[in-house]
Amino acid sequence: xxxxxxxQTYIEEMCARIEVTLDALLPMKTQNPGVLYDSMRYSLxxxxxxxxxxxxxxxxxALGGDVDAALPVASTLEMIHTYSLIHDDLPCMDDDxxxxxxxxxxxxxxxxxxxxxxxxxxxxxxxxxGTLQTDVAAPTMLRIIGELAKAAGAMGMxxxxxxxxxxxxxxxxxxxxxxxxxxxxxxxxxxxxxxxALFAGAQEAQLxxxxxxxxxxxxxxxxxxxxxxxxxxxxxLGKVVGADxxxxxxxxxxxxxxxxxxxxxxxxxxxxxHALQASDLAAVRLHQIADWLVSRDK
Amino acid sequence: xxxxxxxQTYIEEMCARIEVTLDALLPMKTQNPGVLYDSMRYSLxxxxxxxxxxxxxxxxxALGGDVDAALPVASTLEMIHTYSLIHDDLPCMDDDxxxxxxxxxxxxxxxxxxxxxxxxxxxxxxxxxGTLQTDVAAPTMLRIIGELAKAAGAMGMxxxxxxxxxxxxxxxxxxxxxxxxxxxxxxxxxxxxxxxALFAGAQEAQLxxxxxxxxxxxxxxxxxxxxxxxxxxxxxLGKVVGADxxxxxxxxxxxxxxxxxxxxxxxxxxxxxHALQASDLAAVRLHQIADWLVSRDK
Numbered sequence: 001x002x003x004x005x006x007x008q009t010y011i012e013e014m015c016a017r018i019e020v021t022l023d024a025l026l027p028m029k030t031q032n033p034g035v036l037y038d039s040m041r042y043s044l045x046x047x048x049x050x051x052x053x054x055x056x057x058x059x060x061x062a063l064g065g066d067v068d069a070a071l072p073v074a075s076t077l078e079m080i081h082t083y084s085l086i087h088d089d090l091p092c093m094d095d096d097x098x099x100x101x102x103x104x105x106x107x108x109x110x111x112x113x114x115x116x117x118x119x120x121x122x123x124x125x126x127x128x129x130g131t132l133q134t135d136v137a138a139p140t141m142l143r144i145i146g147e148l149a150k151a152a153g154a155m156g157m158x159x160x161x162x163x164x165x166x167x168x169x170x171x172x173x174x175x176x177x178x179x180x181x182x183x184x185x186x187x188x189x190x191x192x193x194x195x196x197a198l199f200a201g202a203q204e205a206q207l208x209x210x211x212x213x214x215x216x217x218x219x220x221x222x223x224x225x226x227x228x229x230x231x232x233x234x235x236x237l238g239k240v241v242g243a244d245x246x247x248x249x250x251x252x253x254x255x256x257x258x259x260x261x262x263x264x265x266x267x268x269x270x271x272x273x274h275a276l277q278a279s280d281l282a283a284v285r286l287h288q289i290a291d292w293l294v295s296r297d298k
Numbered sequence: 299x300x301x302x303x304x305x306q307t308y309i310e311e312m313c314a315r316i317e318v319t320l321d322a323l324l325p326m327k328t329q330n331p332g333v334l335y336d337s338m339r340y341s342l343x344x345x346x347x348x349x350x351x352x353x354x355x356x357x358x359x360a361l362g363g364d365v366d367a368a369l370p371v372a373s374t375l376e377m378i379h380t381y382s383l384i385h386d387d388l389p390c391m392d393d394d395x396x397x398x399x400x401x402x403x404x405x406x407x408x409x410x411x412x413x414x415x416x417x418x419x420x421x422x423x424x425x426x427x428g429t430l431q432t433d434v435a436a437p438t439m440l441r442i443i444g445e446l447a448k449a450a451g452a453m454g455m456x457x458x459x460x461x462x463x464x465x466x467x468x469x470x471x472x473x474x475x476x477x478x479x480x481x482x483x484x485x486x487x488x489x490x491x492x493x494x495a496l497f498a499g500a501q502e503a504q505l506x507x508x509x510x511x512x513x514x515x516x517x518x519x520x521x522x523x524x525x526x527x528x529x530x531x532x533x534x535l536g537k538v539v540g541a542d543x544x545x546x547x548x549x550x551x552x553x554x555x556x557x558x559x560x561x562x563x564x565x566x567x568x569x570x571x572h573a574l575q576a577s578d579l580a581a582v583r584l585h586q587i588a589d590w591l592v593s594r595d596k
Contacts, residue, residue, distance in 0.1 A: 036452055036460040087417060090390075092409035111390035112463055115413070116456050119385060122417065123451030126424045130444030138436030145443060146428030153421030154334055158414050162334040165410055 007288040014057055015050045021071040022078065025128055039109040039117035040124075043082050046100055051221075052077035052188060055289065056196035059210060062283035065200025072132055073144065073199055076125035077192045080152050083121035084188075086114050088161065122152070136199055144195050151191035160184025172250035178219075180250070185225075186218035193286075209279035213286060216272035220265045221293045226251035227261055228296075269294050305586040312355055313348045319369040320376065323426055337407040337415035338422075341380050344398055349519075350375035350486060353587065354494035357508060360581035363498025370430055371442065371497055374423035375490045378450050381419035382486075384412050386459065420450070434497055442493050449489035458482025470548035476517075478548070483523075484516035491584075507577035511584060514570035518563045519591045524549035525559055526594075567592050 022044055026037065053074035060070040089096040089104040090111060096104050106114035129145050150156055160183025167176055193214035197207050230253045252261040272290045276283045320342055324335065351372035358368040387394040387402040388409060394402050404412035427443050448454055458481025465474055491512035495505050528551045550559040570588045574581045 033457060033460045033464055035464070036457060040452065087413060090413065092388075092413060113460070115385060115388065115390060116460050116463075119381075119417075119420065120452035120456040122420060123447050123456065127444055127447035127451055127453075130440050130442075130447055138440050142428050142436050142439055142443075144428075145424055145440075149421050149425035149428055153425055154338065154418035155425075158418040158421065159331060159334060162331045162411070162414050165414075166331055166333070 007285070007292055010285060010288075011050070011054055014054045017071060018050050018053045018057075018075055018078065019045065021075045025072060025075055026124065035109065035113060036116060036120060039105060039113045040121055042108060043086050043099075043105045043117065044079070044121070046102055048078070048081070048100065050078060051289075052081050052192040055189065055192040055214070055286075056199075058283075058285040058289060059193050059196030060200045062281045062286055063197065063200035063202055063206065064282075065196075066135075069134060069136075070196065070199050072128055073195060074192075076128050076148065077188065077195070079121045079125040079128075080148065080157075081188060083118040083125075084152075084157060084161070086118040086121070090114060093161075093165070136201075140198055140201075144198050147191050147194055147198070151187040156183055156187035156191075157185075160187065167250055170250070171254075174255060177250050177252065177255055181219055181222040182215075185222045186215060189218035189221065190214040206279050206281060209275045209281070210286075212275035213272045213290070216268040216275065217290050217293055220268035220272070220290075223252045223261050223265050223268070224293060224296070226253050227258065227265070229253075230258065265294055305583070305590055308583060308586075309348070309352055312352045315369060316348050316351045316355075316373055316376065317343065319373045323370060323373055324422065333407065333411060334414060334418060337403060337411045338419055340406060341384050341397075341403045341415065342377070342419070344400055346376070346380070346398065348376060349587075350379050350490040353487065353490040353512070353584075354497075356581075356583040356587060357491050357494030358498045360579045360584055361495060361498035361500055361504065362580075363494075364433075367432060367434075368494065368497050370426055371493060372490075374426050374446065375486065375493070377419045377423040377426075378446065378455075379486060381416040381423075382450075382455060382459070384416040384419070388412060391459075391463070434499075438496055438499075442496050445489050445492055445496070449485040454481055454485035454489075455483075458485065465548055468548070470553075472553060475548050475550065475553055479517055479520040480513075483520045484513060487516035487519065488512040504577050504579060507573045507579070508584075510573035511570045511588070514566040514573065515588050515591055518566040518570070518588075521550045521559050521563050521566075522591060522594070524551050525556065525563070527551075528556065563592055 026041060026044065056074035056077055057067050057070055060067050060074075085099060086105045088094050089099055090106055097107055098104060104114075105117060109117065125148065126145060129141060129148070132141065134141065152158070160180050163176065164180045164184055167180065172180070190211060193210050194207065197210045202210065229251065252264065256264065269290050273287060276286055324339060324342065354372035354375055355365050355368055358365050358372075383397060384403045386392050387397055388404055395405055396402060402412075403415060407415065423446065424443060427439060427446070430439065432439065450456070458478050461474065462478045462482055465478065470478070488509060491508050492505065495508045500508065527549065550562065554562065567588050571585060574584055
């Protein structure tokens with residue numbers, strides 16, 4: 001297996017290609033009304049990890065698919081993720097002033113524009129998928145659209161966001177917390193991998209193995225996030241640490257303690273590795289990403 | 299041509315079928331978290347005119363297509379329209395307390411839930427289109443998805459909303475006002491007709507004629523709305539009349555006067571009729587709808 005340094009280089013290269021693609025898919029600076037696109041691009045190019053599109057591309061690569069052709073599809077995952085961050089940060093939701101050390105969208109452009117920029121990014125993802133010129137069969141593209149929408153909407157991410165909000169200020173039980181994480185974060189991460197698999201023509205057994213992989217790293221990722229929220233440093237994260245605790249949100253460390261939470265992250269990561277090993281994929285990058293999510297400190 | 303009474307009966311029948319379809323497409327009352335679906339359904343079943351899906355179905359009918367099969371597709375237009383109303387009514391946008399004589403979504407469910415219900419309705423439209431079992435070819439379904447997203451997003455409805463907001467408190471010129479109406483309302487109305495045409499397998503010349511028809515009635519509809527805002531009665535509309543004037547929004551009556559605005563509505567309606575007549579469609583209902591939009595008082 002290649003070293004972590006290799007993974008960082010790989011991620012940087014993939015990020016560069018994703019950003020070129022996003023720029024091409026959303027170049028409409030000169031169109032009326034300009035400030036809408038400024039607002040969309042402000043959050044889209046605010047320097048995220050690009051975890052979701054990188055997962056899509058690494059999955060395509062593991063299946064021997066065409067990574068270049070998959071770039072626009074991968075980029076739609078980032079559009080959906082970015083829209084969700086913009087709306088989550090709004091005053092009526094989490095009311096966050098900072099995101100990745102920068103003022104949140106509504107602090108720069110105002111609430112109304114931020115709301116519309118989120119709406120537009122969500123919609124643009126489906127515009128890209130509906131109009132993409134690709135060799136992939138149209139029924140497969142439809143399935144990708146269905147998977148993305150299901151993961152993002154009332155049966156996925158929005159459901160998780162809603163459940164999270166409903167449980168604010170309460171001590172949620174394990175089942176509720178699992179539901180929140182599986183939907184709020186897990187659904188879109190899982191879709192990132194599954195959409196890459198579908199795009200690259202995965203067999204059903206491969207799709208199942210990759211789904212298990214994605215579900216495990218999705219939960220590990222969120223528990224790790226909860227852990228970092230407790231132990232992280234403000235400077236590294238670029239946001240006020242302990243924000244979840246301040247809002248009395250349920251987290252794994254609150255419910256299970258730090259040590260058990262760390263053990264869960266390790267166990268989930270092992271299960272992710274095993275799922276890949278049981279399939280016949282050359283999934284070096286996916287293995288590395290699973291390890292990286294556990295070791296990251298931001 | 300059949301009488302207006304016939305059209306009312308037709309619209310009522312179509313509305314009933316659309317509502318049965320919407321209920322089937324969004325039945326998830328028992329799912330966690332329930333209040334999200336309550337909020338989505340509250341606005342979806344708040345008794346709108348269902349103009350957009352009716353236009354889709356009437357277009358399918360005019361082309362001899364399968365109206366039953368088109369019901370889910372038509373219903374996605376209503377999901378998108380409803381999401382836009384929920385978000386438009388939010389405090390950071392138009393800050394409206396009433397919609398069709400009922401409390402707006404956020405007055406009942408709170409801002410955060412209303413925001414998420416809008417997001418979820420928008421997303422659900424694409425989930426329905428991506429997963430629909432239909433005899434229509436997959437490339438056509440992809441084109442429908444692309445058309446819907448383009449009409450709803452940063453190149454359509456959201457652009458119009460943004461331009462509308464940017465021009466609040468200013469006296470917009472004719473060009474800007476035309477841009478606002480063509481995008482804020484016109485784009486989705488035009489898509490309603492075009493999507494019906496694509497679903498029913500329209501020839502290119504028919505698609506063009508129907509597009510012209512839709513663009514003309516779309517603008518006529520909005521100018522008529524502006525006129526009703528000036529002369530309407532609060533009771534009939536179920537909202538505070540003169541709200542646009544109070545926010546100093548640009549409208550056709552403000553810019554052109556009432557008489558000229560009424561003349562524009564008549565001229566646009568004539569052009570809509572002529573576009574249909576020049577094609578070889580049995581478009582009785584589309585003719586009737588064009589007339590109905592001019593004569594309505596709410």
